[in-house]
Amino acid sequence: MQEIIISRQQLKILLAKQKERTMKKLAALLAILSMSIAQAQIKVKINGKPLAENATVKAEDIKTFDVSFTNPKKLSYIGSGRAIFGVALLSPKNQLIEEYIIKKDGINGVESLLADVNVFLNVIADANGETQFKPRVLDHPFLEMLGRDDDETIKIEINLMFFDKIGYEKYGEPVVLVKKFVFMIDNKSNAVAYVQKQQEQKAKEDAAEAERDKARMAEKLEAEAKKKKKGVLGSLLNKIN
Template identity: 40%
Template sequence: MRKSILLFVALFASQLHAQIKLKINDKLVSETTITKIEEINKIEVAFDKFKSLDYYGLGRLYLFVQLLDEEGKSCGDYVITKDGSNAIKFFLEDTNTFYNITTDKNPRTDFSSYDSRGAVSLTDKLENMVKYRDKSRMVKISISLSYRDKIGYEKYGDTVFLIKPQMFTIDNTYLFNEGQKKKAEEKIASDAKKAEDDKKAEEAKKQRKKKRKRAKEKNYSRKY
């Protein structure tokens, strides 16, 4: 019992002192926590204890959230950007402020996200991951705080991490299994359509053959 209490206290303390903080359903989670996708109603990100730079100038700051499959390949992201020294400094002063990532049950978001397939919510992005990636049962959420100097017109220099990427885990088995079922249903429907199309094509081929035969017989009878 004493060991369990000490472990809980140590885990809670590590969460409080973490540089990147992740809340799921209003509860802080650690990097060792695995959360099931179907249990996520609300997800928020905050930062603390970042590496401060002497000068920000006209550069750009990124609070970056990236979704990675089991092979470490990116399958979607969310980002908050701040441009220019004043905007960056004011944003960095708001440590431990939690920013929303949109979910199906909590559409409010503080992040921008571009997706060519139109996926916006966390669930949408993970459903898309299942469609196009086989290794998507367990998903990593990589969260970092970084800065890039402006070195020209719409050009930025190398990334400097104020907080290096920290990883959190989502168990995506539910959406993975649902995706596999959908793929199987789509294959059955596709095979049935192909069989029907092949049948129609074969019937059309027979009709053309009969038509040519009748035309040939008609020409023969006229000749003789």
């Protein structure tokens, strides 16, 4: 009987130690995650909550998307240069789908942008329909762009860069001002819906084309019938004459 009591006590001790180790591991992981977020030069919030770099978020869960930067590299000369704060959408093959940018030119413009450290800017339009980020490839808002793409996974790259002006409307190589921030979007729900919509659209177009073919064939047969009838009448008239 004594052995059973000791075994139970030992089991309780083992379970307690295992739980303690698990909690320590979890605390360590949370500490690393918090440190990663704190040290990042670009910070991202999805639905108001900080997002860690290389995290994955589902497209259908995104309601708001805000970004900020801190500690940008000091520029020794700005002149007529250009600064771009950009949010790029990339396919699994690393091809650009779209990029939303804030672009500032010249000393005043560049300095005003770089002065906005730790100021979160909304990529998705706010309640008033406003955002400083503008699409530079197509003309669709961020969430709408996700819904128009058939990629199940989309990589988001956020950069802050400066370009020296080297001629009329010509700019040099980019100077990276902060370490880029990358995360992934699980876009499967949008991709499935988009493909289905495309298939439905194609079916409608095919049906419409079939109706047009049918109408053209009917017109052709009618024209041939009229021509044949005209030929018969002409032949009869010739015989009468």
